[in-house]
Amino acid sequence: MAGTAAPKPPETNRVGLQKKDYAGSKSTLCIGCGHDLITARIIDACYDLDIKPEQFVKLSGIGCSSKTPAYFVSRSFSFNSVHGRMPSIATGTALANRTLKMIGVSGDGDTANIGIGQFVHVMRRNLDLVYVVENNGVYGLTKGQFSATADKGSKLKHGAVNHMHAIDLCALAVELGCGFVARLFAGNTKMMRQVMQAAMAFEGLALLDIVSPCVTFNNHAGSTKSFPYAKDNEFALQDIGFVPAYDPQYEEMDHGDEREITLGDGSHITIKALEKDYDPTNRLAALNLLAEYHESGKIPTGIIYINEKEPRFVDQINMCDTPLSRLKEDVARPSKAALEEVMNELA
């Protein structure tokens, strides 16, 4: 037997799947697009969290970002829907089957322009959804117009200047009671990997507003959403860790100066404040921080705000545990006596 080493079995996660089982079709976005970096982190997170693809659902609106669900976890159901309306699709899906794990991928135009209404209301509802905004400040598929997240004074490729104030989706989400608000930069792989897992484990709505530069239409000098600008101006607020529920590592960890959040599934988020002693559980502090950094032009990344205690939408409305899609006649159709009772009242 000597000399013939047994082939190493492929690495699998706890549901017996390999990383490649979470792959999607080949991306058709421009080479170097920030969105592809985010797609890779979503695949990582699904693998790391042992998500069963059959229980995972990918939703999107319309735009470059909304195309990306095709590029990860092909074994999962996906719905690429209507411009700006992903949140309503997600809401309906959750109502039909509350056991599904959902990710919604949107862009800055899809969310902050045409979809701002649905964004606002889905935040209020605290739907169980990872809401990813791949934020590059411009429309890609229609070739480079400003979106509502473009900063005041930033320039388009051909020199046009934006004179309007930007919509800060994180600030809006905090204001609206969203329980998990993070700002990230697609170029910061380490932080994205941890926060993506934390967001997926979070019960309730997790907003990830990710600066994801558009290499074709918004990567020039004068843009505040370009790779060079984001690299120079990113300010990491925290060192973030994620420890899954099954991982014994948590017990052995040094629980010193870190803030620890335990999620509903038993997993933990560890948040170590870097230079600034920032408290992400304080809503007012979160709003202040966003306002301050906005003035300075810096991009604070990390978990801006977290509150894991708000009830999820499906619980707010007291829905039964069985997915509504699976109810049979015996439950979904009241008895003959019920109809008789109503008829007698109307007679």
Place this chain on the structure above:
Amino acid sequence: MATAQASEADTGTIVNDFVLHVATANGSGSQTSNMVLLRALFGMGIPVSGKNLFPSNIQGLPTWFTIRANKDGWIARKQDADIVVCMNSETSDEDVESAREGAVLIYEESLNLGEKRPDCVHYAVPFKKLIAECCPDLRLRKLVINMLYVGVCAQLFGFDMEEIKKALGTQLAGKQKAIDINLPALEFAYKWAEENLKKVDPFRVERMNANEGKIIIEGNAAAALGLMFGGVTVVTWYPITPSSSLCEYLEEYLNRFRMKDGKKTFAVVQAEDEIAAVGMLAGAGWAGARAFTSTSGPGISLMNEFIGLAYFAEIPFVICNVARTGPSTGLPTRTMQGDIISLFYASHGDTKHVVVIPNTPKEIFEMAGEALNLAEELQTPVFILSDLDLGMNYWMSDRFEYPTEPFRRGKVLGKDELEKLGGKWGRYADVDGDGIPYRTIPGTDHPRAAYFTRGTGHTPQATYSEKPTDWKNNMDRLARKFETAKNMVPKPEIKDNGHAAGLIYFGTTTEAIREACVKLETKHNLKLDLCRLRAFPFSQEVEDFINKHERVYVVELNRDGQMRMALNAELPRFSQKLHSITHYDGMPLTADEVVEALVKREREV
């Protein structure tokens, strides 16, 4: 002292045949009084209908309620009221002026309307004085005053007081405190009328037995029941008159009958707008729920993009359009059959939709459940076309029958089926040749269950495609599915006695048409065959009906003859045969209008 003058025309007695028109101010609680009269007539076994003509306002603007009682069962709207109760001083001049010749007028004494219409029967009642005498609480007088006309009418026309009391109890949901306030006022007025009014009009009610086994219900409540017993699971909605009460009734019924272990076996969500409401339906229908919303014309307009997506991505859900008078805000509290084209062909590109068209509460109850079945079987949005008249007015109806047929959930592949197929299937493949593909539901535990749902061009395997042949083949399959639908939707109701002329109608014009046909035959010797449309696409029977008649009138409540347009579009070879009879002032159709129009048209033949 009240006076009563007899008109010269008054001779004899008219039993169980009158239209009672009550003018009040909106928000004054008059709905309760009107419903007491309506329910009491119903309880006395007399065929009756109640139509609420209300303003788009919460409090203060004029509102009218029309009750028609008719021993022969004619319950359509009738133009002229026989009895007019004027409780609103703002409109009383106009109410009195517009009363028909010889009508009975009941009004506040101090308005001094006696001189105005010497041809009418006058009952001047000192309502303000009486309410001060019988209702000590100043704050309640404004509301309770409406009970006085109930008492006066009950006495004048011979209502059974036991039925009045029973109706009041029903209307106040048995709340004793409310009954104790209202009933004494009602009885006080009854007694006053007995002692002070001399009966000089011919109208009387007498107990009969026409309502055995019947109920009184609004179409919106009937639809809600149909949906609940049809197994609706997800309801999303945005308030819009006249559809709001449908989802409100539905939520009320669901809360009452669909709780299990303290939890809801349904979800009702008030959305932020109609776009979100239909988006939620698309998500829910896609993920396997029986999903429903109700709206009206403006809501349908907002939903159009999603409707097209759902047609193209083949997602089941049901929308009830309780139509009102438009365009835009239009007359939001009046009725219209004006959304035919905007529903049948809703959205951009090549789209056509399945629409069921009920005409009574019983039929909307049945069709609501059937719409949920059709949507899942055909994997497409299905519409229920109702209108304000059906939805918000009070109709006598036969009791609803309990649906025993199992839910029809259509072609769904589960884990076992996928295993049998070895995971080989195509979401948009026409396996059976009927244009209806197979689908899987998110959460199905099989590695090949998932597919990518998109509004972009796709192959039978649901992969992205911009190939011209893929696009065309898919659109042809969708057309084939629509052909299949022709044999699945409710058939038209046809009465064919071989006459030369035919009449096509649908929905809430039914009562007026029914009454008109009898009048046409008995008074004008005009006979027509009838075809009541009950669905789109039009089935073969509709085509055959038009084919065998020399001329066909299409009666509808809109200016441009939208149903005729749709018939022309779908059955172009008959376009020369179809003639419009339209009515579009926001009011329900009357039999007299149909008679007048048809007599004129048929004379021209």
